[in-house]
Amino acid sequence: MQAHTITDIQKKGKSGNIGTLQLFTKYDPAFDNETLIGNFVKEVPYSKAIGYAGFTKKKHLHDNLTYNIPDFENANTQHQAFSISESELLRTIKEALQLCHKNVSTSPTNIFLFPTFSTFVKDKMGGVSGYTPYKNTLLLYVSPQETERWKEALTETICHEFMHTVMDNHYERKNLLDDLVFEGVAESFVSFLFGVKAHMPSQALPFKEALVWYEKFKKRFRNTKMYYPVFLEGKEYPLWAGYAIGYQMVEAYRKRHPDTSWNDIVQLTPKKIYEKSEFGK
Numbered sequence: 001m002q003a004h005t006i007t008d009i010q011k012k013g014k015s016g017n018i019g020t021l022q023l024f025t026k027y028d029p030a031f032d033n034e035t036l037i038g039n040f041v042k043e044v045p046y047s048k049a050i051g052y053a054g055f056t057k058k059k060h061l062h063d064n065l066t067y068n069i070p071d072f073e074n075a076n077t078q079h080q081a082f083s084i085s086e087s088e089l090l091r092t093i094k095e096a097l098q099l100c101h102k103n104v105s106t107s108p109t110n111i112f113l114f115p116t117f118s119t120f121v122k123d124k125m126g127g128v129s130g131y132t133p134y135k136n137t138l139l140l141y142v143s144p145q146e147t148e149r150w151k152e153a154l155t156e157t158i159c160h161e162f163m164h165t166v167m168d169n170h171y172e173r174k175n176l177l178d179d180l181v182f183e184g185v186a187e188s189f190v191s192f193l194f195g196v197k198a199h200m201p202s203q204a205l206p207f208k209e210a211l212v213w214y215e216k217f218k219k220r221f222r223n224t225k226m227y228y229p230v231f232l233e234g235k236e237y238p239l240w241a242g243y244a245i246g247y248q249m250v251e252a253y254r255k256r257h258p259d260t261s262w263n264d265i266v267q268l269t270p271k272k273i274y275e276k277s278e279f280g281k
Helices: 033-043 058-068 086-103 119-124 150-167 176-194 207-220 227-233 241-256 270-277
Strands: 002-009 015-023 109-115 128-134 137-142
Touching (some): 002 086, 015 086, 033 058, 058 128, 058 137, 086 109, 086 150, 086 176, 128 150, 137 150, 150 176, 176 207, 176 227, 176 241, 176 270, 207 241, 241 270
Parallel strands (some): 109 137
Antiparallel strands (some): 002 015, 128 137
16 A cells, blocks of 8 residues: 655645545455455554544445455456556546645545456446545545546546535435435536536436436435435436436536535535425426
8 A cells, every 4th residue: 555645735825735645556466356355454544533444344444345346247357457657646636636625625635546347447437436435535446457538537536526525524415315416516516627528427318318217206305225226226227317317406506506616515405405406397
């Protein structure tokens, strides 16, 4: 594990800490998944502030890595060594985090980067996925070999997850409405920074189709067990449907309240954003 401090010029022209980055990119590709993940868990330091990379117990971190690191599509494939330039990796992450902190005021961000061998992530997500387990803490999973747009995917994933790390300071997600707005704010922030990209989960459904699914979901906004099927599974509902609906919701709010800053948006409750968006009316 290699640790790095990320700084930026802050008030009064002084350099200040905006984040820490811990890279888990040096490993033996001959190890099986269990050994590899077990070694990563052992390397993650404990912190009173964020536990084990945002998890209260090592087992929870282990479970998360077990879900995100292996290639479930091709289970027998040999792992690849991490070959992306560390200097390019650091530069890309630093620039993305600096951009985030310029737009939203928050505590330093804790970033943990692990390899992922997932074919789905490589082919469908530009080689990068992310997860936010706790406030001001995010995990990145990066394909060990460059994809065509890995830098762009890494930058956008950081900015998306960053918004989650900030919102986690202000409220706890409990139901489907919370999840829709939570993901919608993150996708809207990425769109604000870089424009709408066809690959973004927010673009998984055309607007009219998103409205149709919204009408089906709105009676279930208080449901506490809808996240996986609505956002990630792609079976009963279209893949990434939740991201598309949440994005349109937050975009509707921003159009009606164009002077509201991101610093204010991240502090609003999902219920308030939804109600003031007048989405679907």
